[in-house]
Amino acid sequence: MASSRGGSGAVGRANELEKMSIEQLKALKEQADMEVNLLQDSLSNIRTATSRLENATTALNDLSLCPQGLLLQTLSLSVWVPRKSKKL
Incomplete structure (x- = not known):
């Protein structure tokens, strides 16, 4: 039953995309690209x-x-060496 819901949701999204203008699709792509980069x-x-x-x-x-x-x-943030002790 979950797969039939997922399928109908995908069809609904596809219908929404078909109704969008070129400018809206470009904005949607830019938003998706920004999310992928993030x-x-x-x-x-x-x-x-x-x-x-x-x-x-x-x-x-x-x-x-x-x-x-x-x-x-x-010696650096990740390098340590034994220190010779000084005798007083």
Whole structure:
């Protein structure tokens, strides 16, 4: 029954599109293009965030393997090296 509803809805939308002027169709296409671009940007941001989260997880796991009391020096946001302790 759900498929018959979906089919009739598609037919209704097709009838609506046939009644639209060229200008209305162009505006509808521009709106759809903008929505697709927004979704692509959002997907790209999600992929970037996922990658950064995976990198942070790996870094935390690596840090948990370091002996306690070991000091680390930051070289960049994602690179740390052991710091030599200074004896006073």
